[in-house]
Amino acid sequence: MHLPGIKKVSRATIASSDRQAPNMAVTLPYMILTPVCFTLDNLGDAADLYRGNIAAPRPQGTNYALEVGVPALLALCERHRLPITYFVEGWSAEHYPELVRDMAARGVVIGMHGWQHEIWHLLDDAEVDTLVKRAHETHTRTLGKPPTIFRAPGGKTTPYTQQLLAELGYEIDASYHEHAKPSRAQGQLVNIPYQWPGVDATHWLWHKRTPFEALHQWQLTIDHAVATQTPLTFIFHSHVMGMQPERLAVGEALIQMVLADPRLQVVPLSTIRAGLL
Numbered sequence: 001m002h003l004p005g006i007k008k009v010s011r012a013t014i015a016s017s018d019r020q021a022p023n024m025a026v027t028l029p030y031m032i033l034t035p036v037c038f039t040l041d042n043l044g045d046a047a048d049l050y051r052g053n054i055a056a057p058r059p060q061g062t063n064y065a066l067e068v069g070v071p072a073l074l075a076l077c078e079r080h081r082l083p084i085t086y087f088v089e090g091w092s093a094e095h096y097p098e099l100v101r102d103m104a105a106r107g108v109v110i111g112m113h114g115w116q117h118e119i120w121h122l123l124d125d126a127e128v129d130t131l132v133k134r135a136h137e138t139h140t141r142t143l144g145k146p147p148t149i150f151r152a153p154g155g156k157t158t159p160y161t162q163q164l165l166a167e168l169g170y171e172i173d174a175s176y177h178e179h180a181k182p183s184r185a186q187g188q189l190v191n192i193p194y195q196w197p198g199v200d201a202t203h204w205l206w207h208k209r210t211p212f213e214a215l216h217q218w219q220l221t222i223d224h225a226v227a228t229q230t231p232l233t234f235i236f237h238s239h240v241m242g243m244q245p246e247r248l249a250v251g252e253a254l255i256q257m258v259l260a261d262p263r264l265q266v267v268p269l270s271t272i273r274a275g276l277l
Contacts, residue, residue, distance in 0.1 A: 043099075077255075149171065
């Protein structure tokens with residue numbers, strides 16, 4: 001699949017590249033670069049309130065994920081000039097409007113991430129209807145324009161969610177799906193799914209991997225994406241990667257690895273969508 005905006009690179013270009021991966025064999029006259037997207041999920045206290053981990057929003061000066069982790073991740077992405085999408089809950093857009101507007105002004109695409117980080121695929125259609133519309137209206141009020149990108153909190157989307165997103169004019173559903181390939185959904189809506197190996201929490205919260213092990217797993221994930229010609233999405237969280245220097249260092253090493261790999265091209269989600277229309 002060749003997506004508009006994704007470069008085709010000749011063997012001569014690869015051979016002369018200063019960023020050539022060692023022992024990389026190229027057998028085709030041209031190689032289509034594998035697109036890579038970097039995204040951030042979950043802002044502030046929305047998820048912890050929904051889960052009952054806290055009874056009220058954390059006071060200023062004690063919300064380390066918001067006050068330390070978010071700036072650290074934004075600085076990391078800005079340092080490498082990455083085009084990023086930050087998936088923000090509707091509750092968070094309502095409670096941190098200045099922060100959300102500031103991120104948008106800095107070039108971050110703001111996506112909608114449910115209302116309060118619900119376990120999305122367990123919701124019934126009536127709950128989905130209420131929460132999507134509430135979050136959509138809040139994002140629109142906060143940013144002055146409606147969001148067009150959605151990611152289901154907790155992983156999977158639902159058929160009714162996609163129907164509603166299409167009706168509201170959304171262009172991308174970036175939720176988890178067993179099939180990693182992008183696909184058309186309803187109307188102008190396109191699925192650009194992620195896979196669990198691209199998520200920081202997979203390695204550090206669920207599998208308790210060391211920084212070296214996480215970076216090694218990400219290299220394997222990159223190699224698989226290239227071999228299958230599948231776009232690859234990475235997801236970082238402020239409370240997972242943003243607050244620990246050693247994890248931030250691994251995140252930076254991953255970004256440097258991606259940028260140095262001549263098989264890859266970092267793009268926004270919208271570039272992948274354009275190739276399917």
